Amino acid sequence: MVSGKFIKRKSQVKSQVSTEFIIFFGFMFLIFVIFLIGVADRYKTLAADKERILLSDQAQKIRKEILVASTVEDGYSRSFEIPASLDGVSFTIQVVNDVLVLESSKEESSLKMPPINGTLQKGATNTIEKKNGLLCINGGC
Secondary structure (H helix, E strand, O other): OOOHHHHHHHHHHHHHHHHHHHHHHHHHHHHHHHHHHHHHHHHHHHHHHHHHHHHHHHHHHHHHHHHHHHHOOOOOEEEEEEOOEEOOEEOEEEEEOOEEEEEOOOOEEEEEOOOOEOOOOOOEEEEEEEEOOEEEEOOOO
16 A cells, blocks of 8 residues: 555655756756847847948949049040849949948948049949040940
8 A cells, every 4th residue: 555655755756857847948948048149149240241341342343443444544444333232232322522332221331532423323334434534434424
């Protein structure tokens, strides 16, 4: 015959194991959530860095085309592409007071450059020419 004391002790052990399991599971869940928050934060940082680098690289490429054209003789002509988006990142392009500005929803890149006449077009072929000492973009002279 099983005594009541044994049955009572067995149920206490089961409830202790259940309580320990719940505490352990809760602790592991908390660690998992903290880990996910860290990963998400790192992803946001990397995405912003990537966007900044993409804008900066494109601005440097455009500036290089304009600098080359500014140093050569009249009659120079060259076509170059400006993509509509940078690896899926939408951006705007404008020239304000001889400063090239590329801007996305989160980042901006700006570079000083020689004066130009005309407007740069993204998603299209742009033609730069040097006529009478002036830099003309897309027939802007």
